[in-house]
Amino acid sequence: MTALIFIIFAGIAVFCGINLVVQTHPIASALSLIGVMGSLAVLYLQLGGEFIAAAQVIVYAGAIMVLFVFVIMLLNAGAEATTFQVSRFVKYFGVLLLAAFLGLISFIIQGALPKTEGVVFGAYTGTALDVGRKLFTSYLLPFEVTSILILIAIVGAIVLARKEI
Amino acid sequence: MPANPLNSPVPLNWYLILSAILFALGVAGFIFRRNIITVFMSIELMLNAVNLSFIAFSYQFRQVDGHIYSFFVMVVAAAEAAVGLAIILTVFKNRATLMIDEVNSMKY
Amino acid sequence: MSILENFYIISLIKVAIVAFILLTTLAYLQWIERKVIAHVQLRVGPYRVGPHGLLQPLADVVKLITKEGLMPSHVNKLFYLLAPFVAVTLALISIAVIPFGPEISIGPVRTWMQLTDLRIGVLFVLAVSSIGVYGVALGGWASNNKYSLLGGLRSSAQMISYELPLGLAVAAPLLLANTLSFREMVNYQSGYWLGFIPRWNVIPEILGFIVFMIAGFAETNRVPFDLPEAENELVAGFHTEYSSMTFAAFFMAEYANMVTVTAVATLLFLGGWQPLFPEPYSDVIPILVFLLGGLVSLYHGMNPARRKDKFTLPAAGLVFLGIAAIFALSVVAPPLQDTLKPILLALFWFCGKILVLLFIFIWVRATLPRFRYDQLMRFAWTGLFPLSMVNLLVTSLVVALTSK
Numbered sequence: 001m002t003a004l005i006f007i008i009f010a011g012i013a014v015f016c017g018i019n020l021v022v023q024t025h026p027i028a029s030a031l032s033l034i035g036v037m038g039s040l041a042v043l044y045l046q047l048g049g050e051f052i053a054a055a056q057v058i059v060y061a062g063a064i065m066v067l068f069v070f071v072i073m074l075l076n077a078g079a080e081a082t083t084f085q086v087s088r089f090v091k092y093f094g095v096l097l098l099a100a101f102l103g104l105i106s107f108i109i110q111g112a113l114p115k116t117e118g119v120v121f122g123a124y125t126g127t128a129l130d131v132g133r134k135l136f137t138s139y140l141l142p143f144e145v146t147s148i149l150i151l152i153a154i155v156g157a158i159v160l161a162r163k164e165i
Numbered sequence: 166m167p168a169n170p171l172n173s174p175v176p177l178n179w180y181l182i183l184s185a186i187l188f189a190l191g192v193a194g195f196i197f198r199r200n201i202i203t204v205f206m207s208i209e210l211m212l213n214a215v216n217l218s219f220i221a222f223s224y225q226f227r228q229v230d231g232h233i234y235s236f237f238v239m240v241v242a243a244a245e246a247a248v249g250l251a252i253i254l255t256v257f258k259n260r261a262t263l264m265i266d267e268v269n270s271m272k273y
Numbered sequence: 274m275s276i277l278e279n280f281y282i283i284s285l286i287k288v289a290i291v292a293f294i295l296l297t298t299l300a301y302l303q304w305i306e307r308k309v310i311a312h313v314q315l316r317v318g319p320y321r322v323g324p325h326g327l328l329q330p331l332a333d334v335v336k337l338i339t340k341e342g343l344m345p346s347h348v349n350k351l352f353y354l355l356a357p358f359v360a361v362t363l364a365l366i367s368i369a370v371i372p373f374g375p376e377i378s379i380g381p382v383r384t385w386m387q388l389t390d391l392r393i394g395v396l397f398v399l400a401v402s403s404i405g406v407y408g409v410a411l412g413g414w415a416s417n418n419k420y421s422l423l424g425g426l427r428s429s430a431q432m433i434s435y436e437l438p439l440g441l442a443v444a445a446p447l448l449l450a451n452t453l454s455f456r457e458m459v460n461y462q463s464g465y466w467l468g469f470i471p472r473w474n475v476i477p478e479i480l481g482f483i484v485f486m487i488a489g490f491a492e493t494n495r496v497p498f499d500l501p502e503a504e505n506e507l508v509a510g511f512h513t514e515y516s517s518m519t520f521a522a523f524f525m526a527e528y529a530n531m532v533t534v535t536a537v538a539t540l541l542f543l544g545g546w547q548p549l550f551p552e553p554y555s556d557v558i559p560i561l562v563f564l565l566g567g568l569v570s571l572y573h574g575m576n577p578a579r580r581k582d583k584f585t586l587p588a589a590g591l592v593f594l595g596i597a598a599i600f601a602l603s604v605v606a607p608p609l610q611d612t613l614k615p616i617l618l619a620l621f622w623f624c625g626k627i628l629v630l631l632f633i634f635i636w637v638r639a640t641l642p643r644f645r646y647d648q649l650m651r652f653a654w655t656g657l658f659p660l661s662m663v664n665l666l667v668t669s670l671v672v673a674l675t676s677k
Contacts, residue, residue: 040213
């Protein structure tokens with residue numbers, strides 16, 4: 001089950017990533033990015049990061065991407081016009097060749113890498129308890145600094161985006 | 166059924182390779198796209214790829230620090246998205262275009 | 274181990290039961306809403322289709338299915354069809370982590386009355402409601418119509434603005450119970466102070482409960498926060514261009530969101546399926562409630578105001594008396610007591626609390642006028658958000674000072 005879930009969701013992530021880069025309309029790119037974030041959340045769950053998976057969906061896919069989608073809808077961004085023409089042969093066959101080349105390279109490199117352990121679902125879980133404990137004891141200074149950073153970002157965004165009278 | 170290949174544990178290298186592929190796709194989008202919002206979304210894709218690396222290594226060392234770094238990356242990405250989109254809105258208001266090729270002179 | 278004790282088979286059976294009950298409840302929730310609003314406005318509501326309009330949801334479903342499904346020509350077809358699908362799927366998924374009762378055993382099978390108990394159950398519900406914003410935003414944008422776009426944008430801005438007080442109001446009972454899973458949250462609220470006051474979270478967290486309910490009104494786009502879908506303001510807002518099944522999908526998503534918000538409020542604040550009084554005395558309450566309902570229906574059935582009620586009111590009375598008899602049997606008769614009593618009592622208390630909260634939702638819809646959009650946003654950011662922060666601060670101060 002572990003390998004099956006990994007293959008399915010990694011495939012969805014790569015497909016959505018390619019879709020993000022290839023699509024002309026920004027809304028399609030935004031939805032592909034949400035697809036990437038969702039499948040990455042499943043992979044985080046598999047690696048035992050249950051709190052981070054929930055935080056990814058709540059913060060990243062549910063708030064930051066909503067901001068992107070708002071701006072795209074407000075600015076009425078249209079589809080981009082492509083300026084350079086490539087032949088169909090280059091587009092399809094070239095991509096296939098590129099993928100085969102990269103696959104061969106990564107296979108060779110992976111053979112030379114040290115063998116890492118296998119990921120088994122449930123072997124390690126970073127519960128909210130662990131994250132919270134570490135966050136408020138060892139990483140207290142970055143936590144406070146990040147909250148000031150968010151405050152600066154809020155003030156900056158409001159100042160930049162308000163109507164000048 | 167441990168003999169089933171679909172049930173076997175997944176080597177951690179595969180997660181790192183996936184992270185590298187997503188990062189490379191993010192860089193490609195950042196370089197080749199002209200719409201400023203798509204460029205910004207490629208940056209978010211790069212940040213997500215890095216998050217996956219953090220969580221994978223956190224699993225390997227059985228420590229929760231990787232999750233915390235990933236959490237901070239998410240928070241900083243949120244702040245950056247807010248300010249970046251406000252800047253995009255201002256540029257759109259002043260230059261009436263979203264293509265980065267056309268915002269190429271300081272004086273309008 | 275027989276085939277029935279297999280985990281997957283049990284889960285499939287539970288999914289089938291919960292899905293069937295949830296979908297029927299959504300249809301009849303619309304009936305309840307129309308009847309309650311009608312009676313508040315001194316009229317009758319749906320009355321003709323079945324006895325007292327009970328078959329009205331069926332007639333509505335038939336109408337919506339057989340209506341012509343228009344797809345306007347200038348819409349973006351993929352997103353136009355994706356938006357109601359996303360809205361309905363996410364609205365129905367949250368029911369997977371809601372516990373309806375304690376651990377029960379039917380024959381050789383021991384299982385929990387919950388589809389799955391995630392360790393991060395509360396975060397799961399918050400995550401699903403965060404993604405539910407996309408159903409509305411995409412629906413508004415894909416319709417290629419400036420009123421729908423405005424309605425969709427306003428609705429999604431409202432939903433994400435009210436998610437913040439919702440999350441902070443949820444965080445306060447989590448601090449008290451020290452867990453993120455719903456089952457342990459309900460177990461924390463068992464027991465009684467002074468022997469008869471239930472240990473529900475609403476008693477220390479009354480401000481949090483009120484903030485949660487108000488934010489829940491705004492999250493589900495209900496009155497007084499329903500400007501984005503109001504019929505006389507924005508030409509029905511973001512679902513202007515949708516017809517027949519897709520419109521039904523948005524409607525179903527709204528009612529499912531209402532059920533989810535009230536279920537989460539019950540679990541976090543009102544003690545879930547814990548009874549109001551200590552156990553031996555509170556067993557008679559369902560029996561008394563249904564007995565009262567049956568006797569009132571039979572009394573009114575004796576000289577009814579309308580001729581049709583000569584048959585329907587006594588029939589309803591007999592149904593209520595039958596349910597009271599089932600409860601009495603499950604309490605008194607020993608062979609049924611172990612298996613049936615925990616299920617029925619937990620279901621009665623849980624569904625009773627949810628129905629009370631849903632009645633408050635419908636009551637508010639019949640009574641209050643709606644907010645203007647800027648009043649709505651100002652209320653979220655300058656009213657509810659500081660209030661929920663103060664609630665969280667006081668709760669965390671008390672927890673920090675009283676724990677070792």
